[in-house]
Amino acid sequence: MARKAVILAGGQCKWGVREAHLVDLFQEAAKACLDDIPTLKPKDIDGLIVATSYAGRCSFQVNTAPVIAERCGLKPTSICTRCDTLCAGGSTGIILAKGLVEAGAADIVMVAGGEKLYTPQKWEVFYSELASVDHVWEGAQGLGLPPPFFALTAQEHMMHYGTKKEHLAAVSVANYNYAADNPVAQMQKRLTLEEAMNAPVVVPPLTLYDCCPITDGAAACIITTDEIARKFTDRPLVYIRGTAQVCLNSVSANFPGEHLADWKHTRIAAQIAYERAKVTPNDIKVAQTHDCFSISEVIEVEELGFCKKGEGGEFCYSKQIEIGGKVPINTDGGLLAVGHPFGATGIRQAIEIMKQLQGRARHQVKDADIGLTHNLSGANAEHTILIYGREPVK
Amino acid sequence: MAVLGIPILDGLYPVTMDMWPVQAKEFNRIWPFYENLKQGRFTTTKCKDCGHVAYPPRVICPACYSENLEWIDLPTKGKVIVFSEEVKGVPLGFESPLIHAVIDLGVEPVRRLLSRIVNCPAGALKRGDEVQLSVFKVPDMPMEKGKAGTVMVERVFFAFEPVKK
Numbered sequence A: 001m002a003r004k005a006v007i008l009a010g011g012q013c014k015w016g017v018r019e020a021h022l023v024d025l026f027q028e029a030a031k032a033c034l035d036d037i038p039t040l041k042p043k044d045i046d047g048l049i050v051a052t053s054y055a056g057r058c059s060f061q062v063n064t065a066p067v068i069a070e071r072c073g074l075k076p077t078s079i080c081t082r083c084d085t086l087c088a089g090g091s092t093g094i095i096l097a098k099g100l101v102e103a104g105a106a107d108i109v110m111v112a113g114g115e116k117l118y119t120p121q122k123w124e125v126f127y128s129e130l131a132s133v134d135h136v137w138e139g140a141q142g143l144g145l146p147p148p149f150f151a152l153t154a155q156e157h158m159m160h161y162g163t164k165k166e167h168l169a170a171v172s173v174a175n176y177n178y179a180a181d182n183p184v185a186q187m188q189k190r191l192t193l194e195e196a197m198n199a200p201v202v203v204p205p206l207t208l209y210d211c212c213p214i215t216d217g218a219a220a221c222i223i224t225t226d227e228i229a230r231k232f233t234d235r236p237l238v239y240i241r242g243t244a245q246v247c248l249n250s251v252s253a254n255f256p257g258e259h260l261a262d263w264k265h266t267r268i269a270a271q272i273a274y275e276r277a278k279v280t281p282n283d284i285k286v287a288q289t290h291d292c293f294s295i296s297e298v299i300e301v302e303e304l305g306f307c308k309k310g311e312g313g314e315f316c317y318s319k320q321i322e323i324g325g326k327v328p329i330n331t332d333g334g335l336l337a338v339g340h341p342f343g344a345t346g347i348r349q350a351i352e353i354m355k356q357l358q359g360r361a362r363h364q365v366k367d368a369d370i371g372l373t374h375n376l377s378g379a380n381a382e383h384t385i386l387i388y389g390r391e392p393v394k
Numbered sequence B: 001m002a003v004l005g006i007p008i009l010d011g012l013y014p015v016t017m018d019m020w021p022v023q024a025k026e027f028n029r030i031w032p033f034y035e036n037l038k039q040g041r042f043t044t045t046k047c048k049d050c051g052h053v054a055y056p057p058r059v060i061c062p063a064c065y066s067e068n069l070e071w072i073d074l075p076t077k078g079k080v081i082v083f084s085e086e087v088k089g090v091p092l093g094f095e096s097p098l099i100h101a102v103i104d105l106g107v108e109p110v111r112r113l114l115s116r117i118v119n120c121p122a123g124a125l126k127r128g129d130e131v132q133l134s135v136f137k138v139p140d141m142p143m144e145k146g147k148a149g150t151v152m153v154e155r156v157f158f159a160f161e162p163v164k165k
């Protein structure tokens, strides 16, 4: 019988401004992950994939995987490596782990992602953002920090589709309120539409709650096969049904859409992932999409096929992303409120989908059987989608 | 010049902290882009085998993988499609207002080039405004060069600026 990848367990440490070293955060996340599956011991884990992008710049540490393996008491025998796709690093790690366990090249892989972004002097992380984009062509244009780029994106969405500031604010309100009772979230407070509408300006039309914070944090999950998972748990199995990662540009001059609010690469990624998972957008009961900015979620619900192109603002404003809506999204609080330690985010999303599909999420979506995670990374350079289900692809 | 907390770096140049591109031909095969820029020309590479024009410039043709490329001029004037203005919280290395615009230079592949807009006060730019190439000096790069010791390599970079009416 073919080996089928599942996500067996996962956990994250407290995210926010952390008084800790990068390697401390990874240890906390590994513990949170194994606390979620007490039957699994470090010695059972034969592979480690680490997702971190800023280790080199903010912690002066490259080749992070062996360091993290050693500190976490892991002794990998099948794979011990790092992947760096910035905001999609965690999801990339899961895709790679799926391939390895299904191919029989590994059995039980920990995928761990994390960043320590707050440096002893704060300027350094902001300055290092010049490395997150195409350094020569966009960093030197002052495009390192993402708010200007997403402000342009929001303006073009408003120009072409009549999207309003209230639509953006509705995303922030929904995601903050999902995180209000999430003990590991960076932001744990309820937010009203009025507060979101009257927040300080960042880059017009974006204001404070439209932008995700800078976050220290880590998360880890276990990817294995269904047959192996059965030895460790009685919980419902959560299969990774289909994945896609699409990269069509690095420089915004070569942006693949008609304009910055037309995300062709997201549509292609979604189409491929849906085909591989043998599902359609209507089958998705819950999703974790990349809400690095409120406008991102507005565009993502369109490009993922949850509503028509141009209607994302109204979709979010009419509470379709909330519990009881068409597709509850970012049900743990998303990047906007849980925070965004780049390499950890895709793992955080996977953990929330796993819990939703196992019926143990904090904001549970009734009868959730198919879920989706989505990341965009870089200056909208790459889109990564994973689709999870209670049943494997037949 | 002292580096706080890291005395051993006094007087040294860390390229990993340099916000501007390394432009010396010893470190960069597209150095003619910067030489052309110094003459007010905005250039890129065109494939002599298949005709493909790529931006940014590169050392192989991304369409046919030929190395038989030539430098061609791109327009230096265009129109603002959309722009953003950051007044507060501008990152280190840039001045307020930090303005970015998607500009149309009228030909592929630069119908939607994202660039910084300089020499423009906050609140002055409008969609549809005409902008032109602006080339400016950036700090020289200290480079070790054998027996010559450390030589200073002159550098420039570019943005666009409003065309004076």
Ligand SMILES: [Zn+2]
Residues within 6 Å of the ligand: B047, B048, B049, B050, B051, B052, B061, B062, B063, B064, B065, B066
């Ligand atoms: Zn060619």
